[in-house]
Amino acid sequence: MVTPCPSSPAAGTGRRNDDQNLRAPVKKSRALPRLRRKEPLRPLNPCPLPGDSGVCDLFESPSSGSSSDSPTASAAAREHCNPLAGLAQPLTPLDLQTFREYGQSCYAFRRAQENHFHPRESLARQPQVTAESRCKLLSWLIPVHRQFGLSFESLCLTVNTLDRFLSTTPVAADCFQLLGVTCLLIACKQVEAHLPRVKQLLALCCGAFSRQQLYNLECIVLHRLRFDLGAPTISFFLEHFTHTRVEAGQAELSEALEAQSLARGVAELSLADYAFTSYTPSLLAICCLALADRMLRLPRGVDLRMGEHPEATLKDCLGKLQLLVTINNASLTHMLPAQILGKCSLPPSWK
Structure with missing residues (x-):
């Protein structure tokens, strides 16, 4: 037996429509489905990377209660921890046709913006x-x-x-x-x-x-920042100089892409070092490419005159980058694809 729903006092002796009393509320459907991430993001490995200069020490959160600024890591942790393993960015092909149409004008525009966006x-x-x-x-x-x-x-x-x-x-x-x-x-x-x-x-x-x-x-x-965000970056100038040397026949396509990937790893190290904030992105880009050519032992290095920087400034930046790579050579290897890792090495004069 089904027990009837009690009627409200205001209804008196009258009876409301049974269909209205027994009607179930209808849930409104969403106009668009909610998209969710199928695979959750993997947590970061909290173990630090090896490095004499402390460039790759992981930042501790304010809630951790640690006030030490010196790198601390045991030998066992350094052997088993590799947060960057398998995360190196693959080589990407070059769009030479777009570069032929807009490359030089885009470079001139970006180069003119450097001083405006460069913090000193x-x-x-x-x-x-x-x-x-x-x-x-x-x-x-x-x-x-x-x-x-x-x-x-x-x-x-x-x-x-x-x-x-x-x-x-x-x-x-x-x-x-x-x-x-x-x-x-x-x-x-x-x-x-x-x-x-x-x-x-x-x-x-x-x-x-x-x-x-x-x-x-x-x-x-x-x-x-007054919503002024479109700054020229090292990434842009690395792309431009790589396109330029390939278009001019100064390097093979595969060699230029490998040098660009290695230069990107060197540039990542320089981004974390405050000593390199005095150099403009175009200067760092051309120097990182020159350093990558030396490490890969390419027959023809990049033409440093492409960046249009003074020779003394180029020499100073190259010297500091060389020292940075020498100190953090172990950390740099974690940032490189496997196909480049076996080809690059430090020249004997750097060690």
């Missing part, structure tokens, strides 16, 4: 942020950007946005990591087709910050 002495106004803390943050962001499968252009824009904001606004030490992920999100919105989710970025900070804090800091960064 970004830590001069920072009472709490030091060159060491900047190095630790960017050395943490490099594996993060690889873990998300982001482009090298996104990493370069992240560093540029970070340094330009530091040159305008003092930042507290406990908010520095939040600033790093905020700049990464702003850079991804410019060039990436698939953005990392805000929840994922906050999870990397161990829940030390809220979603609203990230949104507020994003607005502050954009207003401080």
Whole structure:
């Protein structure tokens, strides 16, 4: 027997329509289906990479309670930890036809913008942020950007946005990591087709910050930079110089692509070192390519005159890059594809 639904007092002795009393509520369907990530993002390996200069020490979150700035890692952890293994970006083909049509004009436009977007002495106004803390943050962001499968252009824009904001606004030490992920999100919105989710970025900070804090800091960064974000980067100039040398017949296509990939790894190391912030992206790009040619022992190196930089400046930048690679040679090997790793080596004079 089915018990009838009780009638309301206002109904009196009358009886409402049974169809209306027994009607079930209908859930409204969404206009568009919600798309979810099929595979969750793998957590980052918390173990640091080997390196004498500390370039690849992972940044600790503010909630970890650690105040040590020196690299600490046991020998066993260094042997079994490799956060960058298998994450090296593959070689991409060159679009020579587009380069022939727009390459030189685009290069001239970007080169004219360098001084406007180049931050100088970004830590001069920072009472709490030091060159060491900047190095630790960017050395943490490099594996993060690889873990998300982001482009090298996104990493370069992240560093540029970070340094330009530091040159305008003092930042507290406990908010520095939040600033790093905020700049990464702003850079991804410019060039990436698939953005990392805000929840994922906050999870990397161990829940030390809220979603609203990230949104507020994003607005502050954009207003401080006046929404002027299209900076020329090392990634762009590496692409241009690679196109130029292939088009001019100065290198074979396969050799030029391998040199570009190795130069990108050297440039990643330089992004984390505050000593290289005084060099423009075009200067760093041509010097990284020249250094990669030496490490790959290519018969014809890149023409340094393509960058139109003074010889003394080129020599100074090359010397510092050579020292950087010598100190962090073990860390550099984790950033390279397997096909290039077996071909490159340090010249005996560097050791």
